[in-house]
Amino acid sequence: xxxxxxxxxxxxxxxxxxxxxxxxxxxxxxxxxxxxxxxxxxxxxxxxxxxxxxxxxxxxxxxxxxxxxxxxxxxxxxxxxxxxxxxxxxxxxxxxxxxxxxxxxxxxxxxxxxxxxxxxxxxxxxxxxxxxxxxxxxxxxxxxxxxxxxxxxxxxxxxxxxxxxxxxxxxxxxxxxxxxxxxxxxxxxxxxxxxxxxxxxxxxxxxxxxxxxxxxxxxxxxxxxxxxxxxxxxxxxxxxxxxxxxxxxxxxxxxxxxxxxxxxxxxxxxxxxxxxxxxxxxxxxxxxxxxxxxxxxxxxxxxxxxxxxxxxxxxxxxxxxxxxxxxxxxxxxxxxxxxxxxxxxxxxxxxxxxxxxxxxxxxxxxxxxxxxxxxxxxxxxxxxxxxxxxxxxxxxxxxxxxxxxxxxxxxxxxxxxxxxxxxxxxxxxxxxxxxxxxxxxxxxxxxxxxxxxxxxxxxxxxxxxxxxxxxxxxxxxxxxxxxxxxxxxxxxxxxxxxxxxxxxxxxxxxxxxxxxxxxxxxxxxxxxxxxxxxxxxxxxxxxxxxxxx
Amino acid sequence: xxxxxxxxxxxxxxxxxxxxxxxxxxxxxxxxxxxxxxxxxxxxxxxxxxxxxxxxxxxxxxxxxxxxxxxxxxxxxxxxxxxxxxxxxxxxxxxxxxxxxxxxxxxxxxxxxxxxxxxxxxxxxxxxxxxxxxxxxxxxxxxxxxxxxxxxxxxxxxxxxxxxxxxxxxxxxxxxxxxxxxxxxxxxxxxxxxxxxxxxxxxxxxxxxxxxxxxxxxxxxxxxxxxxxxxxxxxxxxxxxxxxxxxxxxxxxxxxxxxxxxxxxxxxxxxxxxxxxxxxxxxxxxxxxxxxxxxxxxxxxxxxxxxxxxxxxxxxxxxxxxxxxxxxxxxxxxxxxxxxxxxx
Numbered sequence: 001x002x003x004x005x006x007x008x009x010x011x012x013x014x015x016x017x018x019x020x021x022x023x024x025x026x027x028x029x030x031x032x033x034x035x036x037x038x039x040x041x042x043x044x045x046x047x048x049x050x051x052x053x054x055x056x057x058x059x060x061x062x063x064x065x066x067x068x069x070x071x072x073x074x075x076x077x078x079x080x081x082x083x084x085x086x087x088x089x090x091x092x093x094x095x096x097x098x099x100x101x102x103x104x105x106x107x108x109x110x111x112x113x114x115x116x117x118x119x120x121x122x123x124x125x126x127x128x129x130x131x132x133x134x135x136x137x138x139x140x141x142x143x144x145x146x147x148x149x150x151x152x153x154x155x156x157x158x159x160x161x162x163x164x165x166x167x168x169x170x171x172x173x174x175x176x177x178x179x180x181x182x183x184x185x186x187x188x189x190x191x192x193x194x195x196x197x198x199x200x201x202x203x204x205x206x207x208x209x210x211x212x213x214x215x216x217x218x219x220x221x222x223x224x225x226x227x228x229x230x231x232x233x234x235x236x237x238x239x240x241x242x243x244x245x246x247x248x249x250x251x252x253x254x255x256x257x258x259x260x261x262x263x264x265x266x267x268x269x270x271x272x273x274x275x276x277x278x279x280x281x282x283x284x285x286x287x288x289x290x291x292x293x294x295x296x297x298x299x300x301x302x303x304x305x306x307x308x309x310x311x312x313x314x315x316x317x318x319x320x321x322x323x324x325x326x327x328x329x330x331x332x333x334x335x336x337x338x339x340x341x342x343x344x345x346x347x348x349x350x351x352x353x354x355x356x357x358x359x360x361x362x363x364x365x366x367x368x369x370x371x372x373x374x375x376x377x378x379x380x381x382x383x384x385x386x387x388x389x390x391x392x393x394x395x396x397x398x399x400x401x402x403x404x405x406x407x408x409x410x411x412x413x414x415x416x417x418x419x420x421x422x423x424x425x426x427x428x429x430x431x432x433x434x435x436x437x438x439x440x441x442x443x444x445x446x447x448x449x450x451x452x453x454x455x456x457x458x459x460x461x462x463x464x465x466x467x468x469x470x471x472x473x474x475x476x477x478x479x480x481x482x483x484x485x486x487x488x489x490x491x492x493x494x495x496x497x498x499x500x501x502x503x504x505x506x507x508x509x510x511x512x513x514x515x516x517x518x519x520x521x522x523x524x525x526x527x528x529x530x531x532x533x534x535x536x537x538x539x540x541x542x543x544x545x546x547x548x549x
Numbered sequence: 550x551x552x553x554x555x556x557x558x559x560x561x562x563x564x565x566x567x568x569x570x571x572x573x574x575x576x577x578x579x580x581x582x583x584x585x586x587x588x589x590x591x592x593x594x595x596x597x598x599x600x601x602x603x604x605x606x607x608x609x610x611x612x613x614x615x616x617x618x619x620x621x622x623x624x625x626x627x628x629x630x631x632x633x634x635x636x637x638x639x640x641x642x643x644x645x646x647x648x649x650x651x652x653x654x655x656x657x658x659x660x661x662x663x664x665x666x667x668x669x670x671x672x673x674x675x676x677x678x679x680x681x682x683x684x685x686x687x688x689x690x691x692x693x694x695x696x697x698x699x700x701x702x703x704x705x706x707x708x709x710x711x712x713x714x715x716x717x718x719x720x721x722x723x724x725x726x727x728x729x730x731x732x733x734x735x736x737x738x739x740x741x742x743x744x745x746x747x748x749x750x751x752x753x754x755x756x757x758x759x760x761x762x763x764x765x766x767x768x769x770x771x772x773x774x775x776x777x778x779x780x781x782x783x784x785x786x787x788x789x790x791x792x793x794x795x796x797x798x799x800x801x802x803x804x805x806x807x808x809x810x811x812x813x814x815x816x817x818x819x820x821x822x823x824x825x826x827x828x829x830x831x832x833x834x835x836x837x838x839x840x841x842x843x844x845x846x847x848x849x850x851x852x853x854x855x856x857x858x859x860x861x862x863x864x865x866x867x868x869x870x871x872x873x874x875x876x877x878x879x880x881x882x883x884x885x886x887x888x889x890x891x892x893x
Binding site: 165184190 | 598600619620621625626627629631633634635636637638646647650651694695698
């Protein structure tokens with residue numbers, strides 16, 4: 001018997017997803033099938049024959065591969081350092097690796113310029129060097145640093161699960177510590193490495209802010225799409241570039257998805273034993289420590305320089321403290337701050353709650369098209385932010401859904417971009433809950449809906465808090481999608497920072513960044529509070545599951 | 550290979566887990582460490598294997614102190630409770646692992662591994678992965694892996710606790726068969742007394758880090774050195790004898806107890822259920838009424854309520870001879886061999 005509720009709710013979600021995910025996506029793809037005002041593959045022909053565009057695609061892919069490789073390696077080193085050696089600086093490294101969560105990519109780019117740019121604090125003032133900071137090298141460096149949080153969490157989650165008994169078995173059979181690491185521990189971590197690599201590749205391809213700010217003459221598909229649309233309003237080329245970009249991202253995501261499914265059977269038995277320490281030789285330990293210390297120093301340096309840039313002004317020979325950069329806030333910035341907080345709050349509430357509802361529908365309620373819903377909700381993971389942004393800009397600038405220029409379009413776009421995250425966390429929360437508890441509730445007379453609100457939701461609350469705050473932080477950092485949707489009436493901090501940086505107004509950009517980071521740090525503080533109830537282990541596991549997007 | 554543990558003591562955060570633990574093992578002997586959870590048996594194994602360092606005492610293999618050797622350097626075969634097989638390697642590579650670490654040549658490895666798999670009856674399984682195997686098969690891979698390097702000593706830490714009852718019986722016979730064939734000195738840790746009794750040459754009964762008794766299964770059962778050992782192996786009726794209360798001081802048919810009651814001493818009395826004889830004899834000096842009957846297949850358990858006693862008596866009777874009914878009043882006698890007295 002299919003009640004209205006059973007049918008109605010999924011149907012509603014299908015409709016919403018179709019309108020706000022599928023429709024914009026199709027709009028972009030359709031737009032790309034246009035050349036100089038007429039239908040045809042002309043644009044694609046141009047993309048794949050003109051050497052400039054071929055070079056663009058190649059450059060994007062190469063940088064993505066490079067960043068993926070470097071950030072995965074870095075994440076691995078840091079994971080081993082923090083979890084497999086007993087060295088005292090673990091807490092420092094752990095702190096440093098969490099920083100990119102609250103410092104958005106475009107802010108680290110800003111710091112980077114402040115320190116190493118033409119007028120950079122270190123390169124110019126201290127060392128009197130002059131080098132070309134705006135190049136693909138800087139993109140590679142910054143992306144590697146920025147993605148390290150993700151790779152670290154993904155790899156750590158798997159690394160910690162390697163049973164120390166298995167490592168002991170290897171020792172018993174004659175393996176020395178290094179051999180234990182290379183023949184037993186690392187092979188078992190491989191799924192984590194592959195996941196980290198694929199996701200970093202995806203993020204790099206989709207990355208807009210960093211390449212745009214520090215890329216210089218190096219362009220990626222994402223940045224060129226922006227230039228074509230905003231600069232010359234060449235919707236066809238912008239759409240085509242975005243579609244090609246999306247194809248790469250989809251491939252990477254599909255590989256990741258497939259691999260996750262396969263690794264279920266490979267699951268290492270997580271039992272008593274936990275993460276065992278490796279007693280590595282001095283040389284190896286030194287290398288790990290060096291990497292850890294260098295990383296921490298760089299990240300802290302970048303963090304500090306944001307504050308330096310925000311609170312100082314360069315006059316003549318030295319730096320002087322000033323509030324000047326913050327003065328702009330009462331004039332222009334209040335709006336953005338309020339908008340950022342409101343939009344992020346709305347987004348996190350909606351995505352967390354409805355993510356759980358959809359997860360509940362998909363896993364507990366049988367209805368036709370369940371798998372399709374699962375797919376549609378997860379799809380925005382793979383769609384680059386710029387693609388969605390262009391899609392929304394093109395799809396909703398005409399009736400019946402004339403949303404462009406409103407705050408609604410900003411919120412809706414962010415909601416649907418974050419929804420996969422809410423769904424994923426809801427799914428993982430439900431998987432951990434005992435079915436028998438829900439069955440007991442129904443056996444005692446409660447309806448499915450009642451069970452959801454009275455049993456499932458309260459039990460899931462601690463974990464939901466974690467994912468809600470994570471969604472909140474991620475919303476504040478969104479740039480690529482919103483860059484096409486912002487109008488003077490509904491600005492947000494991320495775009496303000498971006499525009500100020502591009503203008504060269506480092507001081508103002510830094511001031512806004514400080515405000516943004518405080519908003520984000522407030523969120524992290526809330527996770528810590530909520531997490532006190534659930535305990536470190538589950539908090540950690542959940543964080544690793546959320547490392548997408 | 551002769552193994553000797555001399556006065557091993559180990560403490561964990563203030564709690565003494567092993568107290569002056571000493572045993573000496575003969576070559577090709579299968580010795581069981583038997584005891585309840587937390588008695589220190591697994592700790593003793595880990596010390597022998599080198600994963601824990603003892604606070605006091607020596608570990609000697611063939612008269613050589615091995616305490617300073619790392620786990621890698623000791624040639625000791627170890628089968629873990631959860632097998633600890635390598636999930637990313639197939640059966641062949643799992644078994645070959647120890648040989649690769651010893652840098653054997655490929656051909657030799659192939660030969661040796663095949664021999665081992667044959668021994669544990671897993672030939673043909675080389676390419677399978679661990680998750681494709683049943684519990685019993687995984688157990689055998691773990692065993693093969695530990696034996697392939699021809700260790701001086703084999704240690705097994707509750708290897709069968711993850712298997713169901715039937716499989717457990719099969720596998721323990723397998724282990725004994727292999728152990729005898731290879732003549733390997735073996736220490737087997739278990740909390741299952743039936744398991745220990747059925748396979749051990751010698752049993753070491755442990756409690757709270759100390760050895761309660763060492764002996765053959767027969768000796769441990771028939772002549773337990775303390776109420777704990779008696780109670781741990783098989784079932785018992787435990788009686789407190791207190792001459793001052795003059796209640797249970799007289800057990801019909803048992804000569805030994807008179808010593809204690811004559812001296813007016815308190816004692817603990819152990820009576821094996823199979824040593825309780827029931828009859829319809831009205832002239833018996835001790836009577837009881839059947840309160841509960843449990844049919845166990847080959848034997849029947851009768852719980853008897855005895856006037857003046859403050860506890861019930863458990864009697865075990867072969868099923869073919871048991872025909873009593875609930876509420877029936879029966880005469881009770883005892884077989885002396887199944888009764889023992891311990892001073893308090």
